[in-house]
Amino acid sequence: MKLVDLPVRRYIEKAMDTSSLPGGGSVAALNAALAASLGIMILKLSRVDGPASGALAEIALDAEDNIDADGHAFDGVLAAFRLPKETESEKTLRREAIEKGYIRAIEVPISTMRAAEKILNLLNDCKAQITKNAVSDLYIAADLALTAFRSAGYTAKLNIDALKDDARRRSYEERVQTAAEQVQALHAAILVSAPLLDDTSQKQ
16 A cells, blocks of 8 residues: 555554654655645645645645655665676666665655645745734744755765766755755745734743
8 A cells, every 4th residue: 555545643653663664754745745635625724716725735745746756766776776886887787776866766755846836935935915814824834844955865865965077966955955044934934925924922
């Protein structure tokens, strides 16, 4: 059975064992899927028309795919390390396979990060239309998306650091850094758009 099809309690129990299925990347993707789903609920409660709900639904499906894809993202690396390395030719093929494996291991969490960024963009675009009664849910959706981005980023960075191609590694690092700055700004913009706490509460 796929992780995404497990009952919530069973998924939580699975996260406690040592199989790493689900691992941190899967949990990050789950956070992204929940952020998108909560975003749809917020738009419905606020009676917001337009393409945002459909876009969030597509993002939720992509994030759902990564809940399971993360568990197999590292398979290529493990398989590559098992390749023979007796001859120079074998060593070269092995190094290339390892590099390709790491790229695959990077692209899955990068996909989750992109999903989280898209969610925050959509929430930010719609924030002015959100009903007061859904502001707390807006904040939670934004926090979940930020957590998904950061968590997937940890997984991505671990594998980016393992790349031997300096140019490719720097490219990934720059992309992640740029996206992180944009995501942080979006998250902050959403939270200041409709302050949930009054001045008195914030001082306590």
